[in-house]
Amino acid sequence: MNIIYLLQVVLTLVMLIHTSILDIKTREVDLKVWLIYSPLILFLYFDYKLVIPFLYLYSVITTNVMIYVFYRLALMGGADLFLSVILSLGNAVVYPFFFPKLSEEGIEPLVILLYASLLIGITALGNMIRNLGHINGDLPFTTKLSLMISGKRIKVRDFLNSKFLFPLTQIDEKGNVSLRTTFSVDEDDAEWRKKFQEYVNKGIIKEDDEIWVVWGVPVIPFILAGYVISLIIGLPI
Structure with missing residues (x-):
């Protein structure tokens, strides 16, 4: 774990907390906000050599295609799609405390979506x-x-x-x-x-x-929670 990784995590959390607050208050996130956070994708430069290319591409494509489908069906907003792209490209690798193997190899975007969906599902069950x-x-x-x-x-x-x-x-x-x-x-x-x-x-x-x-469920706070969980627990398989 190095200073670049810590900076990546901190900046990602700042983005997620900021946009979660906007999502809760207004259900909208201005495009300029995403432009401000878009440089986070530069962290891919430090991560791409560490991932298994096929696994990472599968995770990124699957995650963003699913979000895009929900967006086209008007079940999710454009903010969720912008966030998904930045998050998946800017967090190719994380190092969870438990079950870190797959998250270190490139499946992180899918793990975040999995935990966010699980939390939404628990809310729906309640x-x-x-x-x-x-x-x-x-x-x-x-x-x-x-x-x-x-x-x-x-x-x-x-x-x-x-x-x-x-x-x-x-x-x-x-x-x-x-x-x-x-x-x-x-x-x-x-x-x-x-x-x-x-x-x-x-x-x-x-x-x-x-x-x-x-x-009208604010989805970004669930993605924030999913990201935090993914930093603690990877994919337990």
Whole structure:
């Protein structure tokens, strides 16, 4: 472990902490922020001789293709994609305290994604447990499962005073109600609150009515946590 590696880790943590704060507060990270942190990819110059080329390329390509697919499906934002590219190129090698072998040989980008996904999955499982008993039994199984994993049932009043919540309950001008199971990261939560406020004002719905919503999850904090875990535990195989 040398000064260059320590500098790589510290600067990566600074980037992840900074962008995590922005993600939590606004769900947006300005392109200029990524330009500031893009020189982190220069650490690849010090790492590329240490990795197994095929293993590293497999890890980088797999990680970024997966993030790109989620981005194209509007399930993740552009900030997550920019971060993934910088993180995977700037951290080809890390030296975990436990199970370091594969992380020292180039699989680090995939390990970070694995731990971040695991943490998101644990969060989803906790939400699923909280939703037990709150799902209408007449709904299709796939709809019930989706609502249990990502949804939350709240009063319209609470939704109007919220931030970064998106309605899964859909209501039209005639008061007809339907459910959706996904939303796009391109949606504006403020516009949804404005629309539901208009429904309340017109008497279409009441503030005490309950609706299903989904939280616009800030992904970067999970990637930060995944990176920290990867510095402690590599891939235990």
